[in-house]
Amino acid sequence: MGVVVGFQLKVEKYKQTGDNTATNDFRIVCGQYDRPLWMVNISHGEQEGDYGTVQLCPPLMAVCGIRTQIGDHSASTGTLLHE
Numbered sequence: 001m002g003v004v005v006g007f008q009l010k011v012e013k014y015k016q017t018g019d020n021t022a023t024n025d026f027r028i029v030c031g032q033y034d035r036p037l038w039m040v041n042i043s044h045g046e047q048e049g050d051y052g053t054v055q056l057c058p059p060l061m062a063v064c065g066i067r068t069q070i071g072d073h074s075a076s077t078g079t080l081l082h083e
Contacts, residue, residue, distance in 0.1 A: 002030040002037060004063040006056035012049035024049045033060045 006029035012022060031037035036056060057063060 002032060004028050005031045005033065005036050005061075006054055007063070008039070008051050008054045010043075010049045010051045027051070027054075028063075029054060029056065033062060 008027040008029070009023050010025040010027075012024055025041070025043040027039045027041050029036045029039050036054075
């Protein structure tokens with residue numbers, strides 16, 4: 001059985017004008033407590049940004065939840081999920 005042992009974010013660099021969406025997609029790293037085995041894309045197909053470095057849990061640890069911040073819908077950016 002596998003657990004979530006890490007993640008990777010797809011982040012858009014800051015732009016002076018236009019939509020600054022920051023994190024656009026992410027991947028979760030699944031595996032066993034002592035080794036990552038596969039990645040799962042959690043994506044809506046956003047093209048902007050680049051994936052950063054994979055962040056892994058310490059040995060024998062796993063992700064037990066995520067925390068998000070949901071805001072008011074912005075007509076200019078279409079942003080709802082903030083963190």
